[in-house]
Amino acid sequence: MGYMEEYRKWMESPALTEAEHAELAALEGDEKEIQERFFAPLSFGTAGLRGTLGVGLYKMNRFTVGAATQGLANLIKQYGPRAMQRGVAIACDSRIQSDEFSHLAASILAANGINVIEWESLRPVPVLSFTVRTYGTLAGVMITASHNPKEYNGYKVYWEDGAQLPPKEADVVAKEMGALDMFTEVKTMDHQEAVDKGLIKIIGPESDEIYLRQIQKMCINPDCIAQVADDFKIIYTPFHGAGYKLVPEILKRIGYKNVICVPEQMVIDGNFPTVKSPNPENKEGFNIAIEMAKEMGVDLIIGTDPDSDRCGTVLKSSTGEYVTLSGNQMGVLLIDYIITAKKLTNTMPPHPAVLKSVVSTEMARKVANDNGVECFDTFTGFKFLAEKIKQFEETGSHQYLFAFEESYGYLCGDHARDKDAVIASMLIAEMAAYYRTKGMTLYDAMQDMYKRYGYYAEETLSIVMPGVSGLTRMAELMKELRESPLKEVGGTAVKDVRDLQTGIQTELATGETTEVELKGQNVLYYDLSDGTSFIIRPSGTEPKVKVYIMANGASKEEVDAKVEKYAAAAKEIVK
Numbered sequence: 177m178g179y180m181e182e183y184r185k186w187m188e189s190p191a192l193t194e195a196e197h198a199e200l201a202a203l204e205g206d207e208k209e210i211q212e213r214f215f216a217p218l219s220f221g222t223a224g225l226r227g228t229l230g231v232g233l234y235k236m237n238r239f240t241v242g243a244a245t246q247g248l249a250n251l252i253k254q255y256g257p258r259a260m261q262r263g264v265a266i267a268c269d270s271r272i273q274s275d276e277f278s279h280l281a282a283s284i285l286a287a288n289g290i291n292v293i294e295w296e297s298l299r300p301v302p303v304l305s306f307t308v309r310t311y312g313t314l315a316g317v318m319i320t321a322s323h324n325p326k327e328y329n330g331y332k333v334y335w336e337d338g339a340q341l342p343p344k345e346a347d348v349v350a351k352e353m354g355a356l357d358m359f360t361e362v363k364t365m366d367h368q369e370a371v372d373k374g375l376i377k378i379i380g381p382e383s384d385e386i387y388l389r390q391i392q393k394m395c396i397n398p399d400c401i402a403q404v405a406d407d408f409k410i411i412y413t414p415f416h417g418a419g420y421k422l423v424p425e426i427l428k429r430i431g432y433k434n435v436i437c438v439p440e441q442m443v444i445d446g447n448f449p450t451v452k453s454p455n456p457e458n459k460e461g462f463n464i465a466i467e468m469a470k471e472m473g474v475d476l477i478i479g480t481d482p483d484s485d486r487c488g489t490v491l492k493s494s495t496g497e498y499v500t501l502s503g504n505q506m507g508v509l510l511i512d513y514i515i516t517a518k519k520l521t522n523t524m525p526p527h528p529a530v531l532k533s534v535v536s537t538e539m540a541r542k543v544a545n546d547n548g549v550e551c552f553d554t555f556t557g558f559k560f561l562a563e564k565i566k567q568f569e570e571t572g573s574h575q576y577l578f579a580f581e582e583s584y585g586y587l588c589g590d591h592a593r594d595k596d597a598v599i600a601s602m603l604i605a606e607m608a609a610y611y612r613t614k615g616m617t618l619y620d621a622m623q624d625m626y627k628r629y630g631y632y633a634e635e636t637l638s639i640v641m642p643g644v645s646g647l648t649r650m651a652e653l654m655k656e657l658r659e660s661p662l663k664e665v666g667g668t669a670v671k672d673v674r675d676l677q678t679g680i681q682t683e684l685a686t687g688e689t690t691e692v693e694l695k696g697q698n699v700l701y702y703d704l705s706d707g708t709s710f711i712i713r714p715s716g717t718e719p720k721v722k723v724y725i726m727a728n729g730a731s732k733e734e735v736d737a738k739v740e741k742y743a744a745a746a747k748e749i750v751k
């Protein structure tokens with residue numbers, strides 16, 4: 177069906193309310209907008225269903241959420257009555273319509289005879305992942321668009337191991353979703369009736385308590401915190417989202433006495449009124465916290481995104497300025513800290529490993545390998561890291577110590593299988609105390625790591641390509657790059673290129689090809705002759721092409737110059 181036909185079908189549907197009809201009627205004559213909303217259904221990407229809110233097929237609304245949930249219900253039913261009884265845990269963040277979609281998903285699953293556990297109010301992603309694992313539900317649903325701007329919402333689905341739905345099951349949901357009429361073939365029932373019948377069980381603080389106890393057990397070095405707690409000050413911001421209770425709580429439980437929350441950003445609000453985007457990758461979001469920090473002489477600022485799976489930090493450097501650490505820098509600091517702690521306490525497992533995504537810093541490999549720890553790469557998306565952790569567990573080949581992505585996602589421990597900003601906040605705060613007892617800030621610790629392991633610098637460029645035209649442009653760009661491979665970037669020769677779609681690596685000088693293990697995703701990975709990695713891929717969560725530059729060298733000046741040169745080249749290549 178073309179987009180115009182699809183638009184008319186929606187216009188004529190009696191399932192729409194008056195307001196929904198009016199929203200669509202207002203589009204009459206605006207063919208571009210109609211195309212944007214109806215050219216295709218929303219599909220499962222890096223992190224499930226994600227899109228802007230509004231009426232339409234390519235939008236997040238009660239119909240698309242309903243269809244996804246019916247798709248999920250159909251998948252669960254294929255596993256029989258025991259699976260339906262195990263049921264689904266549903267949580268949501270603070271976004272616009274998140275609680276509405278949570279109730280809707282719960283009502284649909286209940287109407288399909290599937291048991292539901294639903295939180296009374298917003299919760300972090302890791303609590304959901306943990307609950308799926310500990311309560312033994314078959315699946316989980318998180319209503320969130322994570323760190324995206326306020327116009328977005330999304331639908332992340334989890335499977336029984338607490339990780340995001342594996343590709344095989346995601347395909348079934350997508351197929352089921354595509355095959356049904358979202359106006360007439362989604363079963364539902366009254367939410368209250370489902371609660372009264374015991375089909376939906378509402379839960380609350382009791383699940384937080386079990387989770388928090390589990391997290392606190394993973395605090396490696398509480399003694400360091402006790403030593404600094406009297407005067408070490410931390411500011412925390414949840415960016416109006418789900419971390420607002422559990423992050424300050426865990427920091428207090430591990431012994432911090434001065435945890436100050438940013439009052440304006442503790443207000444739960446899906447409009448995220450104090451930030452441009454609730455993404456801890458953007459320093460702008462920390463402006464209020466930094467002003468408070470300057471006045472109060474605060475050592476460390478921690479921020480978590482609306483679903484509290486990403487965690488960012490700003491800290492006071494030795495010269496008194498407030499600086500950010502990138503996701504890569506925090507990742508390597510934590511690896512080094514965890515390895516050191518394991519060695520000191522003689523708790524290093526026999527085959528330790530750390531995990532990162534293929535676009536995360538190579539410094540992680542260096543730190544791990546220099547300490548006798550293996551480092552493995554996966555595709556972007558924590559579900560791939562979780563898949564690897566599961567593989568290790570099943571085969572017993574390795575014991576994972578820590579997994580991270582450059583996009584501010586960190587996990588350690590077996591409690592959850594998605595990135596966890598609550599445990600990350602705890603470990604970062606604990607690590608900051610450890611270094612404070614040595615007279616160092618985390619910034620000093622990072623500089624010290626560069627001296628020990630060599631200099632590394634990374635930059636991610638995001639080139640936004642919105643709408644249908646953006647999707648076409650992204651596809652063309654990747655096609656062009658495959659048809660006419662880059663021979664040089666910024667004047668430096670390309671040594672080899674790995675097409676991670678096909679898994680073929682080509683040496684440019686000889687044309688020789690070899691197969692690599694990682695394949696099946698739209699990523700082009702160039703190794704430049706000076707050791708820099710230059711990677712291009714379309715984002716799976718936002719309408720963007722991302723270029724990652726990962727350089728290394730003998731000094732800060734050298735690596736910064738490389739990053740600057742290749743970033744300028746990237747802007748010419750990706751237009």
Ligand SMILES: O=P(O)(O)OC[C@H]1O[C@H](O)[C@H](O)[C@@H](O)[C@@H]1O
Nearest residue numbers: 222223557558583715716717718
């Ligand atoms: O680069 P993208 O495909 O947009 O993904 C960026 C990030 O998005 C979400 O936060 C996912 O949970 C992460 O695993 C992923 O790294």
